[in-house]
Amino acid sequence: MRGHRSQALESASSCFRAFVATGFVMAAGAALIAQTRPQPGVKLPLSQIEAQMFHVAAGKRLKPAAWPNGARVAVGLSFDVDNATASLATGDLISESISRGEYGAIDGVPRILRLLDRHQLPASFFIPAVSHLLHPDMIPAILKSGRHEIGVHGWIHEHLPSVNDAAAEQDMLNRAIETLTKAIGKRPVGYRAPSWQFSQYTMQQVKGAGFLYDSSLMASDDAYEILLDKQPTGVVELPIERIVDDFPYFGAAANGGMPNPDAVLAVFQSEFDVAYEEGGLYILTMHPHITGHRSRIAALEKLIVHMKAKPGVWFATHEQIARYVKANGGRS
Numbered sequence: 001m002r003g004h005r006s007q008a009l010e011s012a013s014s015c016f017r018a019f020v021a022t023g024f025v026m027a028a029g030a031a032l033i034a035q036t037r038p039q040p041g042v043k044l045p046l047s048q049i050e051a052q053m054f055h056v057a058a059g060k061r062l063k064p065a066a067w068p069n070g071a072r073v074a075v076g077l078s079f080d081v082d083n084a085t086a087s088l089a090t091g092d093l094i095s096e097s098i099s100r101g102e103y104g105a106i107d108g109v110p111r112i113l114r115l116l117d118r119h120q121l122p123a124s125f126f127i128p129a130v131s132h133l134l135h136p137d138m139i140p141a142i143l144k145s146g147r148h149e150i151g152v153h154g155w156i157h158e159h160l161p162s163v164n165d166a167a168a169e170q171d172m173l174n175r176a177i178e179t180l181t182k183a184i185g186k187r188p189v190g191y192r193a194p195s196w197q198f199s200q201y202t203m204q205q206v207k208g209a210g211f212l213y214d215s216s217l218m219a220s221d222d223a224y225e226i227l228l229d230k231q232p233t234g235v236v237e238l239p240i241e242r243i244v245d246d247f248p249y250f251g252a253a254a255n256g257g258m259p260n261p262d263a264v265l266a267v268f269q270s271e272f273d274v275a276y277e278e279g280g281l282y283i284l285t286m287h288p289h290i291t292g293h294r295s296r297i298a299a300l301e302k303l304i305v306h307m308k309a310k311p312g313v314w315f316a317t318h319e320q321i322a323r324y325v326k327a328n329g330g331r332s
């Protein structure tokens, strides 16, 4: 990010430079504030630290000795169909935010589906229920090929640690499951937390809802069984990572500031290449309102061509991967 920021500086107007310099002064002030941030952990006994660390944690590694048909790597492409829901949840109703999200439904999803059709690839789409209710044509379009999976991604992309209310969270999870079940004709088996962030209640509720897998945690490159308060849950984790996510590069503070999608492609490709060498799992997270843009779809297609050129690459939905590692994993 630092190199990226300095590149932006070089091409910026002097006015913008002054603005950025002010930002650095503010950042320095923030650093001073950060020095005084609370330190509750320093006063806790180890037993309480352990309870916090292992409330939700990695259990048994689920790395199969071999992937189906002798494949060397499993690839799960996922698209979080947030569109404008994250803005709507926080009350950010500014036209820029809403319309940027709306792009996901209008052009992003259709362009992604055309790409996946060209290459006959499966993918998993995690959809906040409200995102579907606002644009109900998306799910039928996604389901049309019969290759793709749809999973739960909250009610309105609520930030669960901020909601911090077990009953409200359970109610939204129930409504999200009901809404998607009605839309796809069967109960979804996969869960991905909005913003990948659990509250203290989330894992218990995900387990209670009977999900086959979650895909919100980052404790390994391999799939693993999630432990809740040190007890096996039976829920498979298909780990995600910010490194293999379009959002940090193109969304958030970057906000399109990453000028060259091929630079992101290089990171995604290198992550894949090592997963391939290690016989591992490669989960890529993208968003229709972010990656659905033309230049980024062009880069994604280059990645797909690179992956397809190698022998032994198993492209599958997250559901297929979760079922496989649950039945065939266990190498520790």
Ligand SMILES: [Zn+2]
Pocket (backbone or CB within 6 Å): 080, 081, 082, 153, 157, 194, 195
């Ligand atoms: Zn999301």
